[in-house]
Amino acid sequence: MEFKHDVLIVGAGLAGLRAAVEVAGVADVALISKVFSTRSHSGAAQGGIAGALGNEEPDSWEWHMYDTVKGGDFLTDQDAAEVLAQDALRAIYELEHMGVPFNRTPAGTIAQRAFGGHTRDFGKAPVKRACHAADRTGRVIMDTLYFESLRKGIKVYEEFYLLDLIMQENTVAGLVVYELATGAVHVFHSRVVVLATGGFGKVYKTTSNCFANTGDGVYLAYRAGMPLEDMEFVQFHPTGIYGLGVLISEAARGEGGMLRNGKGDRFMERYAPGLKDLAPRDVISRAIYDEIREGRGIDGRDYIHLDLTHLGKEHLAAKLSDISSFVRIYLGIDPARDLIPVQPTCHYMMGGIPTNLDGQVLGENQQVIQGLYAAGECACVSVHGANRLGCNSLLDLVVFGRRAGKKILQVLESLAWVSLPDHPEMDTLAKIDRLKMRQDGEKAGVLRNEMQEAMMAYCSVFRNKKDLNKALATIQSLMERYEGVAIDNRGLRFNTDLTEALELESLLNLSYIILVSALAREESRGAHFREDYPERDDQNWLKHTMIRKTNDGYNLFYKPVTITRFEPKPRVY
Ligand SMILES: Cc1cc2nc3c(=O)[nH]c(=O)nc-3n(C[C@H](O)[C@H](O)[C@H](O)COP(=O)(O)OP(=O)(O)OC[C@H]3O[C@@H](n4cnc5c(N)ncnc54)[C@H](O)[C@@H]3O)c2cc1C
Numbered sequence: 001m002e003f004k005h006d007v008l009i010v011g012a013g014l015a016g017l018r019a020a021v022e023v024a025g026v027a028d029v030a031l032i033s034k035v036f037s038t039r040s041h042s043g044a045a046q047g048g049i050a051g052a053l054g055n056e057e058p059d060s061w062e063w064h065m066y067d068t069v070k071g072g073d074f075l076t077d078q079d080a081a082e083v084l085a086q087d088a089l090r091a092i093y094e095l096e097h098m099g100v101p102f103n104r105t106p107a108g109t110i111a112q113r114a115f116g117g118h119t120r121d122f123g124k125a126p127v128k129r130a131c132h133a134a135d136r137t138g139r140v141i142m143d144t145l146y147f148e149s150l151r152k153g154i155k156v157y158e159e160f161y162l163l164d165l166i167m168q169e170n171t172v173a174g175l176v177v178y179e180l181a182t183g184a185v186h187v188f189h190s191r192v193v194v195l196a197t198g199g200f201g202k203v204y205k206t207t208s209n210c211f212a213n214t215g216d217g218v219y220l221a222y223r224a225g226m227p228l229e230d231m232e233f234v235q236f237h238p239t240g241i242y243g244l245g246v247l248i249s250e251a252a253r254g255e256g257g258m259l260r261n262g263k264g265d266r267f268m269e270r271y272a273p274g275l276k277d278l279a280p281r282d283v284i285s286r287a288i289y290d291e292i293r294e295g296r297g298i299d300g301r302d303y304i305h306l307d308l309t310h311l312g313k314e315h316l317a318a319k320l321s322d323i324s325s326f327v328r329i330y331l332g333i334d335p336a337r338d339l340i341p342v343q344p345t346c347h348y349m350m351g352g353i354p355t356n357l358d359g360q361v362l363g364e365n366q367q368v369i370q371g372l373y374a375a376g377e378c379a380c381v382s383v384h385g386a387n388r389l390g391c392n393s394l395l396d397l398v399v400f401g402r403r404a405g406k407k408i409l410q411v412l413e414s415l416a417w418v419s420l421p422d423h424p425e426m427d428t429l430a431k432i433d434r435l436k437m438r439q440d441g442e443k444a445g446v447l448r449n450e451m452q453e454a455m456m457a458y459c460s461v462f463r464n465k466k467d468l469n470k471a472l473a474t475i476q477s478l479m480e481r482y483e484g485v486a487i488d489n490r491g492l493r494f495n496t497d498l499t500e501a502l503e504l505e506s507l508l509n510l511s512y513i514i515l516v517s518a519l520a521r522e523e524s525r526g527a528h529f530r531e532d533y534p535e536r537d538d539q540n541w542l543k544h545t546m547i548r549k550t551n552d553g554y555n556l557f558y559k560p561v562t563i564t565r566f567e568p569k570p571r572v573y
Helices: 014-023 061-071 078-098 137-151 216-223 281-293 313-319 321-331 392-414 426-437 444-458 465-482 496-520
Strands: 002-010 029-033 112-120 125-131 155-158 160-168 171-179 185-195 234-241 258-260 304-307 340-349 360-362 368-374 543-550 553-560
Touching: 002 014, 002 171, 002 392, 014 029, 014 137, 014 392, 029 160, 061 078, 061 112, 078 137, 078 392, 112 281, 137 392, 160 185, 160 216, 160 426, 160 496, 171 426, 185 216, 185 392, 185 426, 216 368, 216 496, 216 543, 234 281, 234 321, 281 304, 281 340, 313 321, 321 340, 368 392, 426 496, 444 465, 444 496, 465 496, 496 543, 496 553
Parallel strands: 002 029, 002 185, 029 155, 171 368, 185 368
Antiparallel strands: 112 125, 160 171, 171 185, 234 340, 258 304, 304 340, 360 368, 543 553
């Protein structure tokens, strides 16, 4: 079938929903999501959304901006960080007025708690800046925005899977989309496409991310000729449940939780004397691995403990109830009594599709790609630089999702409809047919496991040239083997065998792009730590990595960082 809408938003997480709320009711807008909307990954966000409201103690947006820039190891574009920090107050009060049930202070204002890397007075001490609804902040914001977009009459195509972008001479014309319930391939014609397809933690074996986080939007943009930015910067969150990766939010440490090694020592006192357990994620993840490497993991093994036992049953129930229940369900232990085994888990992608401050996707020469927008974790407005601070993602989604929506409304009338080429779905149909017709071949799951293991072993918290090259060789051979992948299920209805095989194309290509970008950056900055180049090198590397597909493979190039207020300086906590 062919559908037609002025604006197509792909992704029903907070970025897509916030953009939708802005445009709905004014333009003809449709939302497309490969999972049922409210199952989008934003619903898993636990700890909170950052904003210098100053409800619990003095705070200012300049301090928030500074923390964001320093947290990103000075790779953050400072114009973007300024918008983020300054607009946070309006964004959070707007959510409150839409009905988000934030926790309250005794005075009735929005309650706030401490989070990693958020400080007062330009780094002097931790500050309470995270607004939260217990430890289910993403869930309640998402339900509120979903209701709001439905109230405004948005059309939703749920369980529809984007498989191709239709571009005509560098301008968006529409999308090719697969309907999971029927197996039909549809063409959508539009004047604007917003990619809000989230992250791709599924590249790694241990991750806090859901199964849907396979980076389809990022890969499709790359395949269509867009450059990608800063793809080597992958965040590992220090406290995934050992062996599972399921997240124990930083909120646990924001409420007073502490990390302990095999000797029972609170080791972060040695690594970040100022902020201790509330240092940024990259700093703590490296500290955990250092402890493990030096034999101070629990019983000499590869995990450490998160200690919440001193917080008390009542406090845990009031502020960390979901986390407490995860611990009970997955580990069968009681966090009020027992120490929780944790290890770093892949959590967030700082890199993605480059955009300007209004969500417009930027091409190779920084030119705006007509009609194409990106927002949220799939985008790189470069507000997080080399390492994102906790609670800045939810803020990024609602601030830049809204800005994209506003820009769309401003320019929509000037955008002409671009005619669709003849049968734009042919390549996609042929690809699906090839997968279904192949009789013998390897299973996608086998290849995916090998990819995830190689990325985890050779390209996680610590990296070096030898290991990155090993991973690159593995991924290249998996890409060749992918050409022979076969599926068992040839049916039409909810064929997850087929969709998982299709998703693997995105994952393999994104792994390759991460590795190439990481090999090129011969320095250590934020989440990208090269054991063979342990120092940050501003002289040569204070610049964004850009990678673009060419006929001969790829082209790496660089773009300057926007520095407005804060000159780079050593990053100590
Ligand atoms: C466990 C956990 C806890 C977190 N806690 C916090 C927190 O407390 N504070 C904070 O600031 N950040 C937190 N984060 C990070 C934050 O939640 C994410 O970065 C953010 O939710 C991403 O939102 P998004 O809108 O970009 O994408 P998502 O919420 O991931 O949504 C992606 C959407 O795109 C759709 N999609 C993807 N591919 C396709 C396709 N091919 N076709 C159609 N649709 C597609 C999906 O169906 C989905 O609707 C947390 C992350 C995790 C994993």
